[in-house]
Amino acid sequence: LFGLPDQAPHERVLLAADAETGLKAILAVHSTARGPAFGGCRFWTYDNELAALNDALRLSQGMSLKNALADLPFGGGKAVIIKPAGQFDRPALFAAFGRAVQSLDGAYITAEDVGTTTADMLGMQAQTQYVSGIPRAGAFGGDPSPKxxxxxxxxxEAGVKLHLKRSSLEGVRVAIQGLGAVGWHLAEFLHKxxxxxxxxxxxAAKIARAQQLLGAQAVGIDEILxxxxxxxxxxxxxxxxxxxxxxxxxxxxxxGAANNQLATAADGDALQQRGICYLPDYLVNAGGIISVAREYRNEGEESAVMAEVSRIGERVAELLERVKLENSTPGRVADAWARAKLVKPV
Ligand code: NAI
Structure with missing residues (x-):
């Protein structure tokens, strides 16, 4: 339980249970070296509790790397709530989760992830101040997925220019696996x-919408990769x-946006051997955490947030430059780059 093989161990892992609401949650604080651990809460059905723990540990470690590479003054953490099998009272369940977040006294700050919504975050405000991703009247905030x-x-855009050596996205063919909150917005940006x-x-309804509105070609879930x-x-x-x-x-x-895309680091090496450029997920998908982090620190203004998110493109260019210099893979270079930043920012 004390960390994944070859990886830094987690600082704290809280198992939170509440008989009344059926809450079973894992709050994993991987690193607070840069600041409080910040990362979303996943609400998901798991085969067993160990699978949920494994997910929380992997995701929270990824958040340490993501927040460090994005130069955020936050460490890495993540929470997982195991979806109850039967009927449950959602607001009460998330209130119990909010109390668990509060019990960590700010070591962990939560926000949305797969299966959780802005309404869940809004509801939790009564239990904890350590929550972000909330629509705020007259101020920046809310759903991080467009960011x-x-x-x-x-x-x-950066990868197409630097790896495919094409000057624009015009006519570039892109396969998107999953048209959810992030995938749909991405499809719109790419289409434009x-x-x-x-x-x-x-x-199927999401596919039909993409065919109608974006002229997308549909393929089966086994064909997309x-x-x-x-x-x-x-x-x-x-x-x-x-x-x-x-x-x-x-x-x-x-x-792409999905967290933990590589099953193992060896799969990253195999991609490189095939001449395929894989841009590490935690570098590419940091827009959401940049957004909720700015909101949390009350530094939110749409244009400033978008400018900060756009800097991810510059980091991709820097990464590909480092990969050439070090004759390594993007995954390994990004990993070392992020780990070197797992210290208190100056
Ligand atoms: P979502 O739940 O809104 O979307 C996921 C989509 O994938 C759904 O439409 C679902 O039907 C579809 N899907 C599930 N299994 C599939 C399969 N086998 N083949 C094809 N489609 C499948 O989630 P969201 O928020 O769009 O996140 C997507 C990924 O990006 C997740 O891995 C999440 O952890 C990650 N991510 C999301 C962020 C955000 O701001 N929402 C931030 C950083 C990472």
Whole structure:
């Protein structure tokens, strides 16, 4: 339990349970070296409690790297709530979760992730001040997913220029796996820039919408990773890039929103050997945390947040430069770069 192999151990992991509401949650504080651990809360069905713990540990560690690379004055943390099997009272469940967050006295700050909404965050404010991603009247705040999508978009733009050596996204074929909160906004940005979209989702209505509104081509969920495209954007759940999918990928560039896209570091090496440029998820998808972090610190203004998110494109360019110099892979270079920043910012 004390950290993943070869990785820094977690500082604190809280198992929070509440019999009345059915809450079973894991709050994982990976690192507070840069500041309080900041990362979203996932609400999900897990096969068993160990799977939920593993998810929380992996995701919170990813947040340490993400927040460090984005130069945020925050450490890395993440929470996972195991979705109750039967009926449950959602506001009461999230209130109990809010109390668990508060019990950490600010060591962990929460926000949205897969399965949680702005309404959940808003409801929790009565229990804890350590929550962000809340719509605020007359001020910046709320759903981080459009900002995450913008960060992915500028990363794709940079990767297309530097790796595919194409000057614009006009006519570039992009496959998007998952048209959820981030995937949909990304599809809109790409369509506007002239890219040709190939999409899939488990939800047929989302596919139909992309066909109608964005002229997207639809493929089955088993076909998206091997689609004949220039760019692949995994925007569903983790481990899409694994020993089965990697040999089949035809895209030359991978940049998407999903956390923990590589099943193992060896899959990153395999991509590199195939000449495929994989832009690390925690670099590319930092737009959302940049947004909720600014909101939390009350430094929010739409234009300033967007400018900060756009800097992700510059970091992608710097990363690819470092990869060339160090003759390594983007995943390994980004990892070392982020780990070197796991110290208190000056
Ligand atoms: P979401 O739940 O709104 O969207 C996920 C979409 O993927 C849904 O439409 C779902 O139907 C679809 N999906 C699920 N399994 C699929 C499969 N096997 N094949 C194709 N589609 C499938 O989640 P959201 O917020 O868009 O996040 C997507 C990913 O990005 C997650 O991994 C999340 O952790 C990550 N992320 C999200 C951020 C945000 O701001 N929302 C920030 C950083 C990372």
């Amino acid at each position: 995450t999508a913008w960060g992915v978009f500028v990363s794709i 820039a002239g890219a040709k979209l190939v999409v899939t989702d488990v939800d 091997s689609a004949d495209v220039d760019v692949l954007a995994p925007c569903a759940l983790g481990a899409a890039l694994n020993s089965v999918s990697v040999p089949q990928i035809r895209a030359q560039l991978i940049a």
